Amino acid sequence: MNGGWERVIPAFRSVCGEDGVSLGAAVREQHGRDESVHRCRPPDVVVWPRSVEEVSALAKICHHHHLPIIPFGTGTGLEGGVGALKGGVCFSLRNMDRVLDLHQEDFDVSVEPGVTRKGLNSYLRDTGLWFPVDPGADASLCGMAATSASGTNAVRYGTMRENVLNLEVVLADGSIIHTAGRGRRKTSAGYNLTNLFVGSEGTLGVITKTTLRLYGVPEAMVSAVCTFPSVQAAVDSTVQVLQTGVPIARIEFLDDVMIDACNSFNSLSYPVAPTLFLEFHGTEKSLEEQVTVTEEITQANGGSDFSWARDAETRGRLWKARHDAWYAALALRPGCKAYSTDVCVPLSRLPQIIVETKEDLMLNGLTGPIAGHVGDGNFHCIMVMDPNDQDEVIRVHEFTERLARRALALDGTCTGEHGVGLGKRALLREEMGPLAIEVMQGLKATLDPKNLMNPGKVL
Amino acid sequence: MNGGWERVIPAFRSVCGEDGVSLGAAVREQHGRDESVHRCRPPDVVVWPRSVEEVSALAKICHHHHLPIIPFGTGTGLEGGVGALKGGVCFSLRNMDRVLDLHQEDFDVSVEPGVTRKGLNSYLRDTGLWFPVDPGADASLCGMAATSASGTNAVRYGTMRENVLNLEVVLADGSIIHTAGRGRRKTSAGYNLTNLFVGSEGTLGVITKTTLRLYGVPEAMVSAVCTFPSVQAAVDSTVQVLQTGVPIARIEFLDDVMIDACNSFNSLSYPVAPTLFLEFHGTEKSLEEQVTVTEEITQANGGSDFSWARDAETRGRLWKARHDAWYAALALRPGCKAYSTDVCVPLSRLPQIIVETKEDLMLNGLTGPIAGHVGDGNFHCIMVMDPNDQDEVIRVHEFTERLARRALALDGTCTGEHGVGLGKRALLREEMGPLAIEVMQGLKATLDPKNLMNPGKVL
Ligand SMILES: Cc1cc2nc3c(=O)[nH]c(=O)nc-3n(C[C@H](O)[C@H](O)[C@H](O)COP(=O)(O)OP(=O)(O)OC[C@H]3O[C@@H](n4cnc5c(N)ncnc54)[C@H](O)[C@@H]3O)c2cc1C
Ligand SMILES: Cc1cc2nc3c(=O)[nH]c(=O)nc-3n(C[C@H](O)[C@H](O)[C@H](O)COP(=O)(O)OP(=O)(O)OC[C@H]3O[C@@H](n4cnc5c(N)ncnc54)[C@H](O)[C@@H]3O)c2cc1C
Numbered sequence: 022m023n024g025g026w027e028r029v030i031p032a033f034r035s036v037c038g039e040d041g042v043s044l045g046a047a048v049r050e051q052h053g054r055d056e057s058v059h060r061c062r063p064p065d066v067v068v069w070p071r072s073v074e075e076v077s078a079l080a081k082i083c084h085h086h087h088l089p090i091i092p093f094g095t096g097t098g099l100e101g102g103v104g105a106l107k108g109g110v111c112f113s114l115r116n117m118d119r120v121l122d123l124h125q126e127d128f129d130v131s132v133e134p135g136v137t138r139k140g141l142n143s144y145l146r147d148t149g150l151w152f153p154v155d156p157g158a159d160a161s162l163c164g165m166a167a168t169s170a171s172g173t174n175a176v177r178y179g180t181m182r183e184n185v186l187n188l189e190v191v192l193a194d195g196s197i198i199h200t201a202g203r204g205r206r207k208t209s210a211g212y213n214l215t216n217l218f219v220g221s222e223g224t225l226g227v228i229t230k231t232t233l234r235l236y237g238v239p240e241a242m243v244s245a246v247c248t249f250p251s252v253q254a255a256v257d258s259t260v261q262v263l264q265t266g267v268p269i270a271r272i273e274f275l276d277d278v279m280i281d282a283c284n285s286f287n288s289l290s291y292p293v294a295p296t297l298f299l300e301f302h303g304t305e306k307s308l309e310e311q312v313t314v315t316e317e318i319t320q321a322n323g324g325s326d327f328s329w330a331r332d333a334e335t336r337g338r339l340w341k342a343r344h345d346a347w348y349a350a351l352a353l354r355p356g357c358k359a360y361s362t363d364v365c366v367p368l369s370r371l372p373q374i375i376v377e378t379k380e381d382l383m384l385n386g387l388t389g390p391i392a393g394h395v396g397d398g399n400f401h402c403i404m405v406m407d408p409n410d411q412d413e414v415i416r417v418h419e420f421t422e423r424l425a426r427r428a429l430a431l432d433g434t435c436t437g438e439h440g441v442g443l444g445k446r447a448l449l450r451e452e453m454g455p456l457a458i459e460v461m462q463g464l465k466a467t468l469d470p471k472n473l474m475n476p477g478k479v480l
Numbered sequence: 481m482n483g484g485w486e487r488v489i490p491a492f493r494s495v496c497g498e499d500g501v502s503l504g505a506a507v508r509e510q511h512g513r514d515e516s517v518h519r520c521r522p523p524d525v526v527v528w529p530r531s532v533e534e535v536s537a538l539a540k541i542c543h544h545h546h547l548p549i550i551p552f553g554t555g556t557g558l559e560g561g562v563g564a565l566k567g568g569v570c571f572s573l574r575n576m577d578r579v580l581d582l583h584q585e586d587f588d589v590s591v592e593p594g595v596t597r598k599g600l601n602s603y604l605r606d607t608g609l610w611f612p613v614d615p616g617a618d619a620s621l622c623g624m625a626a627t628s629a630s631g632t633n634a635v636r637y638g639t640m641r642e643n644v645l646n647l648e649v650v651l652a653d654g655s656i657i658h659t660a661g662r663g664r665r666k667t668s669a670g671y672n673l674t675n676l677f678v679g680s681e682g683t684l685g686v687i688t689k690t691t692l693r694l695y696g697v698p699e700a701m702v703s704a705v706c707t708f709p710s711v712q713a714a715v716d717s718t719v720q721v722l723q724t725g726v727p728i729a730r731i732e733f734l735d736d737v738m739i740d741a742c743n744s745f746n747s748l749s750y751p752v753a754p755t756l757f758l759e760f761h762g763t764e765k766s767l768e769e770q771v772t773v774t775e776e777i778t779q780a781n782g783g784s785d786f787s788w789a790r791d792a793e794t795r796g797r798l799w800k801a802r803h804d805a806w807y808a809a810l811a812l813r814p815g816c817k818a819y820s821t822d823v824c825v826p827l828s829r830l831p832q833i834i835v836e837t838k839e840d841l842m843l844n845g846l847t848g849p850i851a852g853h854v855g856d857g858n859f860h861c862i863m864v865m866d867p868n869d870q871d872e873v874i875r876v877h878e879f880t881e882r883l884a885r886r887a888l889a890l891d892g893t894c895t896g897e898h899g900v901g902l903g904k905r906a907l908l909r910e911e912m913g914p915l916a917i918e919v920m921q922g923l924k925a926t927l928d929p930k931n932l933m934n935p936g937k938v939l
Contacts (some may be wrong), residue, residue: 073716119684124827124828126827127826128722128723128827129826137766169668169672170668175666182672183638184592192910192919196915197914197915198919199913203886203888203911203913203915204891204911205827206824206892206893207630207639207824207828207856207857207893207896208628208824208893209629209857209893209895209899209900210895210907210908211911211938212676212679212684212920212923212924213641213676213678213901214920216641216672216676217671217672217923218677219672221671225671236725237723239725245686263762264696265696266695266698266699266763266887268727306765306769307766310765334850359649365666367583367665368585368586368587398665398666400588430663432639432662432663432665433663433670434660435663435669436667436668436669438666439668440666440669441668441670442669450664450671453657453670454657456655457657457661459668460657460673460927461671463926463927465924467919467923467926468919479670
């Protein structure tokens with residue numbers, strides 16, 4: 022912090038009021054996610070705007086004074102996206118927490134950036150509707166839009182890319198746009214600005230409202246766990262289930278190491294082998310059929326008998342185990358930190374890349390249980406490491422680069438859902454090639470010519 | 481045509497060979513769609529490149545000589561997108577007609593711009609896979625990507641926006657990019673260039689390859705026709721069917737005038753009343769359930785008994801009637817031309833806008849049967865008019881503007897799927913507001929600083 026702030030802070034206070042600006046230690050705490058390996062890079066100042074007008078007014082001040090703007094949702098991002106590499110002003114958006122304009126008949130709703138996924142779904146509880154995109158963490162929905170998040174339900178309901186209908190965005194100069202006009206439906210009116218901002222990770226503007234597509238709560242749900250003799254058998258089952266057109270809602274892969282960790286962490290006793298966690302949504306009758314078809318397929322691939330969960334409580338327990346994977350992995354090596362890699366490849370390439378990756382982990386003495394949204398070809402190694410062991414940190418870094426390059430060689434991507442953030446900028450260049458990167462840089466320069474929006478991220 | 485072309489054409493010939501360049505009358509013919517009201521604006525030259533390298537080489541020549549580039553797919557677009565407003569070079573892409581890289585296990589395929597929707601589906605015939613996006617016309621798939629097309633199956637399978645996985649694009653300066661690297665899966669790697677080019681209507685680059693998501697051919701399909709006492713009853717049924725989670729594949733609305741026209745044109749005898757054409761895809765068992773639920777809902781809303789079509793032939797006849805709507809409308813007034821409007825609103829607003837629009841048509845003595853993808857809130861009036869009756873042409877123009885504004889006032893869009901092209905540029909400004917238009921202009925200027933790509937369209 023330097024003298025310059027004394028000049029600017031009164032302007033922030035005049036927008037946010039006395040309680041809306043903070044400097045120093047509290048900030049560092051809020052921004053230092055304990056389990057992540059991305060180093061804490063606190064901003065100089067945090068502001069807590071309460072409305073889009075305040076965000077706009079604050080952005081104008083920043084624009085005038087050339088101050089970086091770092092949007093902050095709930096801080097659950099895994100690629101160091103909220104680090105303030107060049108200092109500047111963190112826009113913490115949690116005070117904008119209204120659910121707006123629920124249109125039940127139209128299956129849509131708008132939310133401010135302080136509303137989280139779980140918050141929205143509890144708001145919707147009595148409407149028969151829900152928002153299915155589920156990255157596990159209880160992230161802000163605008164942050165999920167900013168990172169193009171997906172998660173366990175994407176195989177059936179799509180990612181944020183498919184489920185964001187409109188965004189209100191404050192640009193670097195403080196101007197306010199709606200990416201799809203007033204619309205909240207299918208459109209081919211002009212360039213698709215909505216999907217330009219989805220996944221832009223705070224580098225093009227601050228998302229102050231997102232309009233989301235909702236779905237009817239399914240009449241019934243059943244979950245199941247099934248164990249396989251090999252990764253190949255688990256993936257083959259997945260491909261065949263999808264080929265048959267079973268509208269499966271979740272199909273999650275956990276490798277033997279991950280299952281072992283989940284068993285210990287949650288006092289469970291699943292066989293230690295490649296495993297699928299599945300979930301089916303539909304009417305009672307259609308579930309029967311989905312389940313029968315899936316069971317036949319898994320059995321033909323040598324899968325164990327399903328262990329079923331029909332009631333909400335047992336299902337909850339099962340998915341808690343899946344969602345706790347991060348913490349279960351951390352518990353493998355108490356005192357360590359974790360970094361979750363994230364690659365995605367075409368389905369048919371999954372067995373090869375998972376087998377090669379497990380060999381790589383073994384060879385390099387690394388702890389990296391694997392969990393993945395296998396229906397999308399997307400998986401993570403949760404790398405558990407001692408951050409004080411420089412040699413291990415380097416080996417993890419080299420491993421994640423090898424993994425990403427392996428994905429690229431198989432027509433995949435270096436990130437299926439966590440985004441580029443800080444850590445994958447070099448890989449993004451490899452993935453896209455210099456000309457496409459130039460296009461991205463051109464877009465960034467057009468929307469943010471002073472490079473104030475979350476500088477140092479993505480590109 | 482002026483002397484300048486004599487300088488440039490040898491360069492084109494050296495890229496395309498002797499048969500690959502044309503001037504004059506043949507061009508005019510190819511570009512003058514007979515039924516459309518957008519005036520024929522032929523280019524100075526047409527080239528027929530055979531590969532992405534040729535497209536790139538030709539684009540470089542155009543870039544060097546400041547010549548407009550107008551990409552041409554199959555010319556089925558409805559908003560005058562292929563008109564050469566400022567002359568220039570039409571890139572007709574029909575000679576690039578290969579299906580490439582079919583990955584059956586991964587449910588994806590890549591196609592060049594000469595491949596049409598029907599062409600692809602007949603190529604896929606023995607694979608158990610299909611590409612469902614269906615705008616009726618047998619359009620090129622790259623042209624469908626360029627216009628963000630959708631059509632009758634969108635309610636279940638999404639539009640081009642959701643089904644394009646990657647694009648190869650030649651930019652205005654001839655450089656070649658892949659919008660999603662080598663990927664053909666879910667990704668959050670950098671800005672979503674794919675969806676920036678989807679719907680860009682040839683104004684940002686020439687799409688030379690599109691990678692598409694495929695689907696398993698459903699085990700069974702049934703279609704049905706159902707008649708309603710009112711527009712409200714038909715739309716209420718639609719909302720309730722979607723709310724119940726029936727995964728309906730097609731749900732198309734035809735108003736009384738449209739049905740009457742279809743009856744005459746196809747020698748059918750459906751009751752002349754608001755009507756839904758429906759289609760269900762699934763397993764035999766799941767179809768039974770979908771159909772029962774839907775029948776209960778439509779009956780509760782006063783719908784007539786379903787008239788069913790289970791076998792392929794009867795289904796084909798039914799959907800032919802729907803797809804012939806354009807020609808059936810034209811036949812209402814022999815010798816006239818037609819213009820298909822295209823707006824989209826949230827579902828709950830459909831009854832209001834359709835009722836008001838029918839009143840408007842009556843009041844102004846216009847012929848405009850209504851057909852729509854009601855599951856998306858998207859509908860068209862097929863305006864049949866005498867192009868030599870200046871007064872009628874003006875009344876149609878004013879009517880379509882009123883209709884679009886009515887859609888905007890109801891949180892809708894001035895185009896759900898046909899795009900902006902030539903005719904809706906002013907409406908796009910109203911829809912997006914000046915700041916968002918500035919953003920779009922900025923994007924255009926970044927990617928095409930000389931304004932060579934399809935100039936005068938969209939913005
Ligand atoms: C245990 C665990 C499991 C996870 N599993 C998954 C998973 O399965 N799938 C998945 O996709 N993700 C997963 N994540 C990642 C995380 O949940 C997502 O990245 C989330 O979408 C980020 O939302 P957030 O509000 O926390 O954003 P933050 O972490 O606050 O910010 C992330 C990035 O988005 C920007 N940003 C945030 N809000 C805005 C805004 N309003 N406007 C503009 N930019 C903004 C930030 O500047 C930053 O660059 C997981 C995270 C954890 C901790
Ligand atoms: C009877 C009828 C019914 C229709 N119904 C529907 C419907 O229900 N839903 C719907 O969405 N559409 C519908 N359409 C519209 C039409 O089918 C679509 O707009 C189609 O997607 C255009 O594809 P095309 O190859 O014919 O493009 P063209 O007409 O050749 O071009 C359309 C635009 O796209 C650009 N373009 C074409 N190819 C490329 C390329 N390779 N690279 C870059 N730019 C390119 C052109 O420059 C132009 O701006 C209908 C059309 C007709 C005639």
